[in-house]
Each structure stands twice: as C-alpha cells, then as structure tokens.
Amino acid sequence: MHEPAFWYRPSSWVSLLLTPLGAIYGLVAGWRLQREGFDAGIPVLCVGNYHVGGAGKTPTVLALTRVLRDIGETPVVLSRGYGGRLHGPVSVDPGRHAAGDVGDEPLMLARTVPVVVARDRVAGVALARSQGATVILMDDGFQNPAIAKDASLIVIDNGRGLGNGRVFPAGPLRAPLPPQLDLTDALIVVGEGAAAATVAAAVAARGKPVLSAHLRADDVSLASLRGKRVLAFAGIGDPARFFRTLRASGIEVVGERAFADHHPLSQNEIEALIAGAKRDGLTLVTTEKDLARLRTGGGLPVWARDIVPFAVTLEFDDAAGLRKFVSDRLFKARDNRFRCRN
Structure with a gap:
C-alpha cells in the first residue's frame, strides 16, 4: 500500500476524522501487546517497528545475523511471509521459491540466512528448531503476541520518525506508543536527521539502549x-x-x-x-x-x-555495544530458562 500523505502532516482533517477509529484499533492492539506468548525454548530476538511501513528492518536482521554468527550462534529467521501465498511452515529455498510463494523479504534474506515462513508462528518455531537454530530472529511481529520475545529491537528512521504520532488508520502507528515503548529493549535509529529524537529520549529514559546506525553502499x-x-x-x-x-x-x-x-x-x-x-x-x-x-x-x-x-549494509556506530547487548540478552534468556527447569 502507498502510505497516505496525511500520516506525515502535523495536522489534517482526515486524520482527525479517523482518530476515533484509531482509538478503537489502539485499544485492541494495546491489549494484545500485554498477552503472554509461547516460549520457543530457545532465545527469540524480534526486529520490529512502531509503525506501518519501512524503517530498515531487513538490513537490521542481516546485521544481527552477522553478529550472532560471530559469537558462535546459529540463527534462523522466522517470518510471516507477507505477500506470499504459502501459509507454511516452510523453509525458504531461493532456488525453488518465488516472492509470490513466500514474500519478497524472506526470499531476499534466504540468500544469506536460513528463513522459515509460517503464518502460525508457533509451528514456525518448531521447524526452525528442527533446522538446528540456537536463536530465532523474528522479522517483524513485535505487535504479535504469539511468541514470547527475549529481546525486542525496534528500528526507526531518523529522517521520518513516527509521522503525526496517531494510531492506524489516523496515523502510521500500529499501537499506542506508550505500551510499545515499555516493551522496547533497544532502539535502533537509522540514518541522519532528528525525527527520532523524541522517541530516542523516551527509550533512553526507560534505561534502554539507543543504537545509531547508517546504511553503507556495497x-x-x-x-x-x-x-x-x-x-x-x-x-x-x-x-x-x-x-x-x-x-x-x-x-x-x-x-x-x-x-x-x-x-x-x-x-x-x-x-x-x-x-x-x-x-x-x-x-x-x-x-x-x-x-x-x-x-x-x-x-x-x-x-x-x-x-x-x-545493495546496502547496515553499520552500527557502536558495533561493540550491539554485540554486548545481544550477548547479554542471550545469556539472560538461557539463564532464565535453566532456572525455570531447576
């Protein structure tokens, strides 16, 4: 879909007219955010965003794949497969599948990292684990409560920010911002600008890391x-x-x-x-x-x-900080599961 222009205008009569619908949508979305998810049995890192549309999730998933492999992990990406006809669970094969089967982002990612597409995310977890995954990287799904996340890394574009800050359809937000901020474990701010400054300050005030990154051309x-x-x-x-x-x-x-x-x-x-x-x-x-x-x-x-x-690569200004965050989260996730079993 094309994003409506009024989403990125400070004030618009169309947005005001749709605000009651946004309030209803936001109530449901906020309630879903609080639900308990299925424990995958292995660490789950979710890459998401607060709003509809692009922010740089796919380059972030690839960057995290490199970090995870560098510290000895075997990541498998779990995706809903937006735009594909297959419900899954299915392991994406770039030599056999097309974007119409599994979606364009999973097909692109599968050239670098194993990808499982599944509308039923719990079934997708089972397939990912059967492929030897030690960590599941969720491509999107931050607002979906089906799977419990050990860390949610939220991506925001520093040039666009969150538009008018209203909830869909009055604005681009997928849910009210405060509960989304509460569930954010790290914020990744991509590119130049200052549109993400307010959100970054809110995340930092909650004691969560804010990591700056930029796209570098191949x-x-x-x-x-x-x-x-x-x-x-x-x-x-x-x-x-x-x-x-x-x-x-x-x-x-x-x-x-x-x-x-x-x-x-x-x-x-x-x-x-x-x-x-x-x-x-x-x-x-x-x-x-x-x-x-x-x-x-x-x-x-x-x-x-x-x-x-x-082709572009997402590079972090503090690569060591990202690596430490990921390592600490994996250790904490495994330690918590060990304590629960004993």
Whole structure:
C-alpha cells in the first residue's frame, strides 16, 4: 500500500476524522501487546517497528545475523511471509521459491540466512528448531503476541520518525506508543536527521539502549554505477530513503519511480522502465528487495537482466555495544530458562 500523505502532516482533517477509529484499533492492539506468548525454548530476538511501513528492518536482521554468527550462534529467521501465498511452515529455498510463494523479504534474506515462513508462528518455531537454530530472529511481529520475545529491537528512521504520532488508520502507528515503548529493549535509529529524537529520549529514559546506525553502499554496487546517470525505482516502505541513499553515495539520480510497498512488478512495467532508461541513456537501478520479487527459480527472467541492484549494509556506530547487548540478552534468556527447569 502507498502510505497516505496525511500520516506525515502535523495536522489534517482526515486524520482527525479517523482518530476515533484509531482509538478503537489502539485499544485492541494495546491489549494484545500485554498477552503472554509461547516460549520457543530457545532465545527469540524480534526486529520490529512502531509503525506501518519501512524503517530498515531487513538490513537490521542481516546485521544481527552477522553478529550472532560471530559469537558462535546459529540463527534462523522466522517470518510471516507477507505477500506470499504459502501459509507454511516452510523453509525458504531461493532456488525453488518465488516472492509470490513466500514474500519478497524472506526470499531476499534466504540468500544469506536460513528463513522459515509460517503464518502460525508457533509451528514456525518448531521447524526452525528442527533446522538446528540456537536463536530465532523474528522479522517483524513485535505487535504479535504469539511468541514470547527475549529481546525486542525496534528500528526507526531518523529522517521520518513516527509521522503525526496517531494510531492506524489516523496515523502510521500500529499501537499506542506508550505500551510499545515499555516493551522496547533497544532502539535502533537509522540514518541522519532528528525525527527520532523524541522517541530516542523516551527509550533512553526507560534505561534502554539507543543504537545509531547508517546504511553503507556495497562496494560492488558502487563500482557498477560509478560515473553513470541512473533511473531508480523502488517498491518498498520508504522509496524516498532509497533515492536519498543513492544520492548520498555519489550516484547521479536523474529519474525516480516509486511503487507501493511489496508491489508485484509486472513484465510490462519493467519493460517500460527499461525502455525509458534506454531512451534517456540511463542505467536502471533498484533495491535487492525489489529484485527479489522478479526472481524465478533463483534467477532473473531475460526481460529483467538490464536492472542493476543496489545493495546496502547496515553499520552500527557502536558495533561493540550491539554485540554486548545481544550477548547479554542471550545469556539472560538461557539463564532464565535453566532456572525455570531447576
């Protein structure tokens, strides 16, 4: 879906009109946040956000995967598989599945880390454990009470913040902010700006860590685009962030085309973009997530092979602080389970 513009306006009559619906939605969502979840038997780290739309969860999951592997853990990602037709539980196979089967984010992640897609998250936990997981990384699901979390790491974009701060549909929040803040174990602030300052202060006041991070362009991607003029397109939660990242990396972006998040790109749409880029002497570039939606059987169809992917990595300003937080949480989770058994 395209996010309504009024979500990011300080005052809007549409938002005010929808506020009563937001209050009802918020009551239900706030109640669900307090429910007890199923104990997975192994540590569960959840990567989520407070609001609808993109903030950088997928790069965060990949960054945590690297940290976990560095300290000797075997992470498996658990995802609902938004946009996919399979209910699961199923282990994502990039050589066999397409985004229409399991969703674009799981398909992209599965090229780096084992991923289980399951609408029934408890069943997904069982499959992840059968694959030798020592830690489950939940991609989204912060507001879903099905699985008990040992740590919830919330991602927020420092350029966007939380918009008007109202609950869906009056604003982008998935639940009222105070109970979400209470359940936050660490806040990850991505990018430049000051839109997340108030939230960061509220999390810090609760004695929880606030970690700053930024997206760094992959060297191979930069080399493939150096000196070229590009037409960029994206169907992610915040396409503008992708376009900003390109420009901040020194790429000359001549044209932009934004689609709704998870938009199922058709062959006609791609061919039109390619034709437009060729007409103007531009290189067509997109995100890895968008490219994942075009893959079939692990590869790209012939009509999509002129597209250049722009890969990014999330880097933390205090990498040692993130590592310590993760290690401490895993130790505490295992110690608590040991004490309960004895």
